[in-house]
Amino acid sequence: MAATAQASTLTPVPQVVAHRVEREERGFLSWLTTTDHKKIGIMYLVSTFAFFIVGGIEALLMRLQLAQPSNDLLTPQTFNQLFTMHGTTMVFLFVVPVVAGFGNYFVPLMIGARDMAFPKLNALSFWLLTAGGLVFYASIFFDAPECGWTCYSPLSDDTYLPSGGVDAWIFLVHLTGLGSLVGSINFYATIANMRAPGMGWGRLPLFVWTILTYSVLLILSLPVVAAGVTLLLADRHWGTNFYDAANGGSPMLWQHLFWFFGHPEVYIMVLPTFGILSEVLPVFARKPIFGYKAVAASTIVIAFLGLLVWAHHMFTTPSPSIVLVFFMMSSFLIAVPTGVKIFNWIATLWRGTIHYTTALLFSVGFVGTFVLGGITGIFLAIFPIDWQVHDTYFVVAHFHYTLMGGAVFGIFAGLYYWFPKMTGRMMHEGMGKASFWFMFIGFHTTFLVQHSAGLEGMPRRIYEYADIGNLATLNLISTIGAFTIAFGVLLSMINVLRSLKTGAVAGPDPWKANTLEWFVPSPPPKNNFDVIPRIRSVEPMKDIRREVLAQSRVPAGAAAGAAGDEG
Amino acid sequence: MTSRRLFLALLAVLAGALALAPVASADLLTPESGGSSNADDIDTLYKYVLVVAAVVFFVVEGLLIYATIRFRARKGAVASQVRGNTRLEVGWTVGAAIILVILATLTFIKLDEIRNPPDSSPEGLQLADTSRRLPPSGKSLNICVNGQQYLWRYTYADDCENADNVDAVFSYEEMVVPTETTVTLDIYSQDVAHSWWIPKLGGKFDAVPGYSNHTWFKVPAKYGEKPGGTVFFGQCAELCGQNHANMTARVRAVSPAEFERWYEQRRRDIQAARRAQAQAQQTQSESGAAAGSDES
Numbered sequence: 001m002a003a004t005a006q007a008s009t010l011t012p013v014p015q016v017v018a019h020r021v022e023r024e025e026r027g028f029l030s031w032l033t034t035t036d037h038k039k040i041g042i043m044y045l046v047s048t049f050a051f052f053i054v055g056g057i058e059a060l061l062m063r064l065q066l067a068q069p070s071n072d073l074l075t076p077q078t079f080n081q082l083f084t085m086h087g088t089t090m091v092f093l094f095v096v097p098v099v100a101g102f103g104n105y106f107v108p109l110m111i112g113a114r115d116m117a118f119p120k121l122n123a124l125s126f127w128l129l130t131a132g133g134l135v136f137y138a139s140i141f142f143d144a145p146e147c148g149w150t151c152y153s154p155l156s157d158d159t160y161l162p163s164g165g166v167d168a169w170i171f172l173v174h175l176t177g178l179g180s181l182v183g184s185i186n187f188y189a190t191i192a193n194m195r196a197p198g199m200g201w202g203r204l205p206l207f208v209w210t211i212l213t214y215s216v217l218l219i220l221s222l223p224v225v226a227a228g229v230t231l232l233l234a235d236r237h238w239g240t241n242f243y244d245a246a247n248g249g250s251p252m253l254w255q256h257l258f259w260f261f262g263h264p265e266v267y268i269m270v271l272p273t274f275g276i277l278s279e280v281l282p283v284f285a286r287k288p289i290f291g292y293k294a295v296a297a298s299t300i301v302i303a304f305l306g307l308l309v310w311a312h313h314m315f316t317t318p319s320p321s322i323v324l325v326f327f328m329m330s331s332f333l334i335a336v337p338t339g340v341k342i343f344n345w346i347a348t349l350w351r352g353t354i355h356y357t358t359a360l361l362f363s364v365g366f367v368g369t370f371v372l373g374g375i376t377g378i379f380l381a382i383f384p385i386d387w388q389v390h391d392t393y394f395v396v397a398h399f400h401y402t403l404m405g406g407a408v409f410g411i412f413a414g415l416y417y418w419f420p421k422m423t424g425r426m427m428h429e430g431m432g433k434a435s436f437w438f439m440f441i442g443f444h445t446t447f448l449v450q451h452s453a454g455l456e457g458m459p460r461r462i463y464e465y466a467d468i469g470n471l472a473t474l475n476l477i478s479t480i481g482a483f484t485i486a487f488g489v490l491l492s493m494i495n496v497l498r499s500l501k502t503g504a505v506a507g508p509d510p511w512k513a514n515t516l517e518w519f520v521p522s523p524p525p526k527n528n529f530d531v532i533p534r535i536r537s538v539e540p541m542k543d544i545r546r547e548v549l550a551q552s553r554v555p556a557g558a559a560a561g562a563a564g565d566e567g
Numbered sequence: 568m569t570s571r572r573l574f575l576a577l578l579a580v581l582a583g584a585l586a587l588a589p590v591a592s593a594d595l596l597t598p599e600s601g602g603s604s605n606a607d608d609i610d611t612l613y614k615y616v617l618v619v620a621a622v623v624f625f626v627v628e629g630l631l632i633y634a635t636i637r638f639r640a641r642k643g644a645v646a647s648q649v650r651g652n653t654r655l656e657v658g659w660t661v662g663a664a665i666i667l668v669i670l671a672t673l674t675f676i677k678l679d680e681i682r683n684p685p686d687s688s689p690e691g692l693q694l695a696d697t698s699r700r701l702p703p704s705g706k707s708l709n710i711c712v713n714g715q716q717y718l719w720r721y722t723y724a725d726d727c728e729n730a731d732n733v734d735a736v737f738s739y740e741e742m743v744v745p746t747e748t749t750v751t752l753d754i755y756s757q758d759v760a761h762s763w764w765i766p767k768l769g770g771k772f773d774a775v776p777g778y779s780n781h782t783w784f785k786v787p788a789k790y791g792e793k794p795g796g797t798v799f800f801g802q803c804a805e806l807c808g809q810n811h812a813n814m815t816a817r818v819r820a821v822s823p824a825e826f827e828r829w830y831e832q833r834r835r836d837i838q839a840a841r842r843a844q845a846q847a848q849q850t851q852s853e854s855g856a857a858a859g860s861d862e863s
Contacts (some may be wrong), residue, residue, distance in 0.1 A: 076809040148806050154776055155759040155808060160716075245777020251760060252775060285638070291651035316762060316771050316804075318778040321682075328674070332667045339663035340656070346630050347655070351647040353640040364635055371627050375620045378667075382674050384681045385613050387770020388598040388606075391762060391804040452595040457766040459804040462812035468800070470595070 024526065035119035036526060037104050040126050042422065044101030045415075048094050049493075051133060055089035056489060058082045060482055063446075067479040069467035079463035080146035081165070085136075087149030088169060091265065092176045093133050095407050099272040100125070100183050102414050103211040105422060107187060109517035109524060110205045112196025112532045117189035121182050128179030132172045139168035148461060150262070151232070153243035153254040158236040166236065170229045177222045184215035184222075191215075196516065198535035205515045205538070206289060209296045210275030213303045214268050220307065221264040228257035252317060259310035267306040269403060271299055273410025274341060277363045280417050281345055282539075283513045284360040285352030291344045292538055298337035298344075305334045315383040316390050324383045331381035338374055342367060357511070358432030362413035365440045366406055373401030376451065391461075394454030397447045405443050412439070412492065419496070420510050424522040425503030427495050435491035442484025449474045449481075514539035579629060602767035602799050602820075603784035605681050609770060612677040616670060623666065681769075684749045684783035691747035691785075692823040707751040707783065710742060714754070714761030714774035716807055717814040723830070727753040727779065734841075736833050741798075741817040744784075745826035746791035754780040759808065765801030765818050773805055786820040796821030 031039060062082050065074045074082070104122065108115055116122045139145060143163030147156040156166050191212050195204070204212075231242040232254065241247035243254045282289045289295055311319065311327040345367050354360065376398040379385050389395060412435075419427050453474045458465055465471050509518040518541050520528055536543050596617065600610035638644075686704040711727035713720040721742045724735040744750045754763050756774035764771030768784040790797035796819050803814035821829065 076812065080806075080809060080811075146809070152760055152806070155806065160759055160808060245775075250777060252778065286640070286646040288648060288650045290649065291656050294651070294656050316780075317773045317775055318780040329671065332671060335667060336660060336663045340660055342627065343659045344656070346627070346634055347652075349631075349634040349638060351649070352638050353644045353646045354635060354638050355640045364631070368628060368631055371624065371631075375624055378620065378670065379613070379616055382612070382616060382670065384609050384674065384678060384770065385598070385616065387772070388609050388613070388766065390771060455594070455596065455598050457599055457764075457801070459762075459764070459802060461806045462802075464812050 035115075035123050037108050037116045037119065037122060038422075038524060038526075038528075040122050041101050041103075041105030043126055044097055044104055044129070045422075047130060047133070048098040048101055051089050051093035052098070053489075053493070054137075055086050055094060056486060058086040058089065060486055062086065063479040063482040065463060066465070066475050068476065069472050070464050072464075074463065076463045077146060080148075080461070081140075081144035083461055084145045084148050084151075084165075084169070085140075088136065088145075088172065090403075091149055091269070092172060093129070093136070095269040095403065095411070096180060096265070097129050097176070098411055099211075099214065099269070100129075100180065102207075102276070102411075102418065103187060103214070103272065104183075106418065106517055107190060107208055107211055108194070109421075109520065109528060110208050110515050111191060111194060111199060112516050112529060112535065113190060113194035114528045116186050117194060118186050121186050125179045125183035125186065128175050128182070132175030132177075132179065135175060136168050136172035139165045142168075145169040150258060152258075153232060153235070153251050154245075156232060156236075156254075157243065167233070170233050173225060173229045177226050180218050181222050184218040187211055187215040188219070196532050196535050196540075199540075202293075203535055203538050203540075204296075206278035206292070206295055206299075207272070207275035207515075210271045210278075210299050213299050214272050217264045217268050217271075217303050217306065221261040221268070224257055225261035228254060228261070231257075252314075255314050255317065256311070259313045260307075263310040263313065264303075264306050266399075266402070267302055270407045270410075271302065273366070273407045273414070274299065276410045276414040276417070277345060277366055279513075279515065280359050280363045280413050281348045283417075283511050284355045284357055284363075285349050286355070286512075287348055287352040288514075288539065289344070290347035290350070294340055295344050298340045301337040302334060302341075305330060305337070309334060312381055312383075312386070315386040328381050328383050332378070335374060335378060335381075342371060342374070356433075357416070358427070358429055358436055359413045359417035359511075361433060361436045361440075362409045362416065365436065366409040366413065369401055369405030369409065369440075369443065373398060373406055376401065389454055391459055392454030393450040393458045393460055396460050397450035397454065400443075400447045400450075405447070409439070412436075415492070415496075417511070418517075419499065420503075420506030421517055421522045421524070423500055423503070424506055425499050426506050426510060427499045427503060431491055431495045431498075435488045435495060438488030438491060439485050440488075442481045442486075442488055445481030445484060446478050447481070449477045453478070509541065509545075512545070514542050516540050519544060579625070599766035602765070602786055602790070602818075603769050604685065605769040605782075605784060606767055608677055608680045612673065612681070615673045615677075619666060619670060684751060685785060687749045687785070688747040688788075690788060690823070691749075692745040692826060702749050702751075702783075707749045708745065709751045709753065710744075712742075712752050712754045712763055712774070714756040714758075714763065714803065714807070714814075716758050717803070717810040719761075719763070719803075719814070719816045727755065734837075736830060736837060738833065740815065741819055743796075743819045743821060743826060743829050744786065745823040746786045746788045746796075746820050748823060748826075749783060749785045751783045752781065754782070760805050761803045761807050761814065762805035763801075763816070764804040765799045765816060767799050768801075768818060771804045784818075786818075788822075790820045791822035791825065794825065795819075796825065 031043060034040060061074065062079065065071050065079055104116065143165045145151065145161070145165035145168060147161060147166060151166060151169060154160060191208055231240070234240040235242050235244065241249040243249045243251050245251060278289055278295055308330045309327055311323055312331045315324055376394070380389060380395065380398060416427055416432055453471060456469045456471060458471055465475070506522045508521050511518070519533065533540060533544060597613055598610050600606040684702045684707065686702050687706060692708060709725050711722040711724055711732070713722065718739055720737060720739055722732055722735050722737045724732045752763065754772050754774045756776045758776065760776065761774040762771045763774060763782070768786070769782060772780040772782045774780060799818045799820070801816045801818070803811055803816070807814060
């Protein structure tokens with residue numbers, strides 16, 4: 001970093017310091033009307049984290065209700081509304097769009113582009129997301145939906161849930177889905193066409209690989225759920241019977257359509273966070289990623305197989321044996337590329353010099369937690385075992401291990417890693433580490449015991465339970481853990497707000513990172529790059545630093561020291 | 568890593584697996600079982616998988632923790648700039664695949680026992696031959712399970728789609744069954760989706776409108792020894808509306824003799840109730856006709 005700044009005075013080749021070419025626009029209106037991918041990215045991140053906090057509060061309310069057996073803090077209806085809002089918010093309004101936020105901000109910077117391919121469509125994506133969120137949350141002033149984030153028909157039919165909540169949910173799926181679809185096409189076009197000279201597919205940053213895969217998966221799966229919810233809307237209001245068994249329809253059709261989208265959705269959420277890890281781990285281990293090709297290829301294999309496993313959510317439905325066996329085997333197969341990723345990450349750390357930043361802690365916490373989520377996934381894939389654990393707290397624990405211990409930890413790793421680039425200021429590391437430990441310990445306290453609650457026979461989505469077995473103890477532990485997580489998240493949020501004003505000035509490349517976003521100032525100017533460098537490897541920024549070092553006439557000793565630190 | 572370290576790591580894995588065993592026996596780590604052989608077989612299969620999973624878990628977490636401690640940045644430490652190792656990578660890909668082949672094999676070995684009901688024991692309820700396909704002997708006590716918001720209705724009939732079932736013996740919430748007898752269930756729903764689940768008697772099966780689902784159980788004799796039998800608890804496992812949490816199910820297993828007494832009593836009670844109802848209706852319609860009014 002210091003070398004970069006020093007180098008600029010020595011006019012090195014290539015030119016490494018970009019400068020602002022026009023005055024930054026400020027004020028509320030500049031955000032409303034912006035088509036700048038960085039501003040849109042920030043808006044995505046701010047609004048999705050706001051939804052994350054709302055979804056988290058919903059989870060805490062549920063944990064309070066379940067803290068003791070036969071509790072009557074919440075009514076059954078409120079409880080059903082809470083888990084519906086929580087699941088829907090976390091999936092549609094947090095994990096999927098927060099990734100779009102990081103992608104928006106960093107994909108153009110990482111591939112050396114000056115903006116996304118379609119800046120106006122990009123703004124449209126964001127505003128569709130916002131509209132979806134508003135329509136959905138407006139329902140709390142009328143009747144919030146209470147059919148779970150899966151809204152199985154016939155429960156979601158107007159006979160059983162006549163209130164507008166389900167319709168609000170349908171429009172949320174439509175609006176956020178359309179936003180994601182437009183955004184995905186934009187990502188695809190950007191990545192396919194706007195890479196810096198020299199950046200072939202073999203030099204694409206791994207985060208960009210995962211965003212590309214995320215986009216393709218969204219393009220393939222979203223139209224299916226859009227069709228599914230449209231049929232539901234027609235059933236509810238226009239007298240059709242697509243899901244009505246009494247009139248020739250089929251409730252199983254809904255489950256197939258929903259999960260054909262719903263399972264890829266899981267990988268849509270988790271793959272980009274895999275990508276964040278594949279960026280963060282090498283930087284702080286001061287080592288190249290172990291097996292770049294295997295990590296990139298496993299992303300694509302997971303995505304492909306992810307399209308073929310949806311009915312493992314339906315092992316307890318009346319389905320033929322051949323279906324059960326097929327979906328068990330396809331679900332098994334997914335464990336292979338996932339295992340490859342985990343081994344490659346561990347191998348990346350192996351014989352590195354690991355710098356314990358908060359971003360690295362969250363990444364390692366991700367790997368350690370995700371392993372357990374993957375292993376319980378194998379139990380669930382074996383359908384006779386699934387018959388016992390399906391729709392119980394075992395499943396709740398499993399998907400929180402992958403989506404919270406996995407995806408959310410990855411998102412926090414990304415937040416701590418990229419915050420200096422987005423704001424020009426460092427986050428407070430001590431507070432970040434404290435936040436990590438509260439979240440990590442709180443997470444395992446909350447969810448580890450839920451496996452046992454499920455195995456003892458506690459189904460999910462129940463507002464109360466009888467005091468049998470160890471359920472009372474297990475649930476109390478879980479509730480205590482949930483508040484521990486909340487405290488950890490709160491620390492990070494305070495950290496963000498504090499660091500915006502008082503954080504140390506970051507400079508362009510505080511982490512000695514590998515990718516191109518660290519080449520431009522922090523925060524980057526509106527046009528990103530004055531000069532787009534030629535890419536010569538997977539780690540262009542490492543090349544640039546090396547070149548700068550070689551060309552700047554730094555005293556030999558200092559250069560050797562810096563080079564040694566870098567490896 | 569030297570071979571001594573590798574040995575120590577393996578030892579740690581073994582110790583971890585052993586430490587896990589008592590927790591597992593406390594049944595915090597395994598599904599409920601004991602009420603029926605299919606539940607026991609699922610439990611056994613689960614334990615096989617748990618052993619494999621525990622080994623994988625401790626090896627992977629061990630490597631991760633070892634790496635994060637051993638390779639901390641230290642003064643003078645230089646990160647090795649290795650970019651991959653094809654042999655190693657192919658190795659762990661194949662390794663992961665082999666583990667999955669093992670798990671699939673174990674599953675297929677256990678699958679028949681879990682899915683296919685055995686014959687009733689000689690000391691079980693003596694059943695007439697039916698055309699039912701399930702156990703090899705072709706004999707089972709069939710019960711139609713009907714899920715509705717928010718309770719379960721059980722009809723003791725061989726053909727669940729038959730309209731004559733109105734006269735069949737039925738009960739709500741509590742199902743009474745004989746021990747040592749293979750009980751087959753045809754599971755239906757008449758409104759939204761539900762899921763039938765008694766953890767100690769095996770897996771859960773969804774009741775989906777327009778479809779029938781099937782499972783079975785066979786309760787060992789010991790549960791029917793004391794008068795009144797043993798009650799197994801369960802509850803609906805698919806979100807079915809606001810009172811989903813209160814849609815409970817009980818299965819009371821009694822000796823075959825006690826079951827026959829209960830069944831006979833139940834049949835007479837239902838017939839008596841039907842007659843009383845029919846009489847009341849007749850009286851009502853007669854008085855209605857006398858008043859010269861339309862149907863009320």
